[in-house]
Amino acid sequence: MKVMKDLYYTKDHEWIKVEGDLAYVGIADYAQSSLGDIVYVELPEVDDEFEKEEAFGAVESVKAASDVFMPVGGKVVEVNEELIDDPALLNADPYENWMIKIEIADKAELDELMTSEEYEKFLAEEE
């Protein structure tokens, strides 16, 4: 499984890439690979606000549906509309193809997430 450096990860296999007070959120390689061919993506609206660990969207393969959760609380400032028309982008490159861009409510919540190195260890234990 591919793990991208310099991102934070959740136990539910979301990633977050922080840029100042803003951040991109998506699903990790492990998530897309477990789901298989993704055929549907549900995204929130811009300006929607979510708590940490609240479901903000969903990704679905033919076989299964999976909610996607907020790594930290925040407000949606942009959604990746491209995924609506082409959900398979998440299979092709789950790190390049972010799902939402958010304004982080409380950066202290980032401390509770896993670093890339910690996430790699976590994955090794999951296997």
Next chain:
Amino acid sequence: MDGRKTPLYEEHVKLGGKIVNYAGWLLPVQYEGLIPEHEAVRNKAGLFDVSHMGAIRVAGKDAEKFLDYLLTNDISKMKDNQVVYTFMCYPHGGVVDDLLTYKFSNEEYVLIVNAANVDKDYDWIMDKKEGFDVEVENQSDATSILALQGPEAVNILQKLVDIDLPEIKPFYLRRDVKVAGINAMISRTGYTGEDGFEIYVDNEGVLKVWDELLKVGKDFGLKPAGLGARDTLRFEATLPLYGQEISEEINPLEAGLKFFVKLNKEADFIGKEALTKMQEEGLKRKMVGFELKGRGIPREGYEVQKDGKVIGHVTTGYMSPTLKKSIGNALIDVNEAEIGNEVDIMVRNKPVKAVIRDRKFLQNR
């Protein structure tokens, strides 16, 4: 992962199969991917290991009479070497299992049943056979089954047999056929809506048949296919799955499968009285097809609502690989079952508009 392994387990792993536990069996849900496997079966051919299915032999002087009492279809009308789809019902009309009956003679039959129901079925049959001169044997553990499905299936299998395959018509069987030198029974049956064969062999011979089929099938576009594609294929073809479209709680009439329940057959069968009464009084629920108008994918168990009131539930739903649409089956209040009726499917607790349609998903693609 815990579970029983078919004789082909190591082959599934070698081929990159993603193994899951299904009805207690470790089987591949997919190899390279559900969609390419689904498309292979619709356009070329796919090969499934369905050795988890159960096989129960019923033989003896009263075999025909017993099965006509046990099963809803008309067994007395079957010809030798014919296969029929039928239900085994409870007295209240709910379904113990759906199965294929293979007739060798009116004193010998084999019932092919769902993996999850083998033990329940066997116990049920043993319990009901009192007073009938029949022997019942559970042959599930000794039998391996392959399903070769798709428009190219006949051309692939022809390469490995010395009989003329077109002689075997749909829903007929042939015993003692050599497939790649291995003694087999083959039937022109399947669970995909495509032409194809099911091949029954002893556990010892199945690896050889599997290997040879994959080898000669290569030139025809044959792919090994997993449980994932098996379910999307059967769904698109309007074939029911036990536990979803039919169950102890959902009877065959509600499921729209009256054709396989011969209420007028001479024999009295288990469930006949209840089903006849329901038919006369009118059904309260009906299995319908629907198509989502809004975005989302319907899943088994999602509620169906009309004006905020629950009117039923989704029994199977998918983003159909063949139609590229979100479609499903739902069991709903018969008063809301008219084609064209607009309902809401509760997709993760949010209503998404859907319209009731016929269930001939494949024919009207």
